[in-house]
Amino acid sequence: MAIPSRTLNAFRRVEPILEVVDRYVSSTLRPWCDGHGYPFKGRKKEIASLSEKLESGRYARWSQVDDLYACTIVVPTATHEDRVLAFLGQAFQEVELRKRNSTQKASDVFRFDSTRFVGKIQHFPGLDLPEEAGQVQFEVQIPTAFEYAWAVVTHDLVYKTNDFDWRKQRLAALLKASVEQSELLISGFQANVEVVPQSPHPESDAKQKVVKVFRDLIDLGHISKQMEPASWSRFSDNFYALTKSYSGFRAAPDKAVELATAIKSKIEEEGGYADLMSGSLFQIVIGMVGAGIVPRATLDSFTVIDSVELRDFHNLERVPKPFDFDS
Template sequence: MKIPASIRTIYEDQRDLNEKLKLEIDSKIKGLIEPRWHYESRVKELISFAIKLETGRVLKPHELEDFFACTIVVQNASQINVAYERISENFVICEKRPKSDDFTSKASNSFPFDDLRLYCKQKPNPILPPKELSEVIFEIQIKTFLQHAWSIATHDLVYKSDDANWSQERIAYQIKAMLEHAEVSIQQASDLANCEALKKDNREILSIKKSIDIIKKNWSKEDLPRDIRRVAQNILSACQLIDISLEVLDALLDEKKQQRGGTHPLNTSPYSTVVQYIIESNEAGFLAAIQSTKKRGKILIPSELILPTTLDRTRSVNAIFL
């Protein structure tokens, strides 16, 4: 596309400055975000710049507020405020769009682009002279992975096309409506789980819950990972393979804890501790389980465990030895 020289000149006047800004902001924001978040940025291309100016909505072409723009992507809607707080602590927020979190101008049956956008400047350093980059306004979008996925997957259908197609746009916004519903469901999962239609359990979940309760009873929060459920599932699987009920496990842990003066070993995992206790209390059942060709499942045996002298590794088809 042919770009008028006047527009090209305005673009060139801003490009170098914003490319320098990009290097600084990229470095700063990457130091602020969580490991599981995503970050990306760009400096606007000439053609995109020209088309935006031609909309007639840019009142200051020499100071385009999103010449440099970046995006922070968080897990779900509950993390948006966390990201917002980090930006507000480290940058000057000149404007926020939408302006309010609890008021919208869009109709209830409309799903336009309305992700959170912050128009920011760098905070001046009081002990250093002001820099030219400090006065450049740039855009930070904060969105969830579902919002980001929608914008990537449907961007060309909605914004960049060589044709106008009502059907394609309709599909894109139908998808956006479904993803917004998914976002609400994720954010309010705890509340939704208590509704009458969903408030149910099954045998597997009840067993995992009981296993979690036993683990929490025997180990402190500091001695457990954040993902207690997976630890509980691993212990439950080992008990099921050896035909030990959770009631028996609970009593066994109480007994062993008393024998050890009120503590379990701290140099090994809860899973390994349970396996060691089972070996000590039910050697025959343990050997029968790991040697049975009729059972499905494996038990991990770390080298730290004290094993029966009668154990035959060649026959232990249900054990993984470290």
């Protein structure tokens, strides 16, 4: 692509500073994003894209260009935005904040509209950066995961093509409408759950009862709060897999409820787990099955992580099928 000489010269003058901005902003944001589980991507603007942007007539002067360097922080949902913006406000000098849905948009229009933070590097004593680096504005986009996927998928299909096609624009808008619909469902997830009709499903019903039994035991203080699993869904899956290993597919739902009920009764009657801080909640279940709390319930076909807690706290001296750590 041919580039006007003045645009090319101006870009070449600022390009070394963009490298500095890129390194500084990336080294500031990437570790923070990694620590919070947010995908991060940064890029310096390409000269071809910059030239076309300047030819749009939207900019009156070079200093108005705010995305010579731009980066993206992808958040799961829009509720995470405030945390990101709070960190950006501490790390950089805010120039402008364009919140999602703040630009004028007709009700029947669907386009990119994520929150964008425009900032500059703050100079402070000891910061070894060229003074020019603090004059470059950069943009941080904060799309949700769905918005980011839509932007990545449609960008090359619609904007980097050899033609202009109304149908492509239309399809991109339809996809964005689907994204907004998904976002609405997610933002009101808990409320929407209440209006979803539930069909009977023995396995799901059994897992729900298992979770209730153990949550109640923890809430009532019979089991230490420390033993609460990271994921109740995964705990119920593991519990159900254990009962299925000794009862088979058809009997598993009833056997899961039977085992949970038996464990509940024993713990309520005898206690012993209110001060337990080591191991996992599932090890309580393994110990109970190993002790024969339910007739014909065994560990013979279930792989168990053998550990000192099973012996010291649950009196399980031998695991029939121990997990192999390849050591």
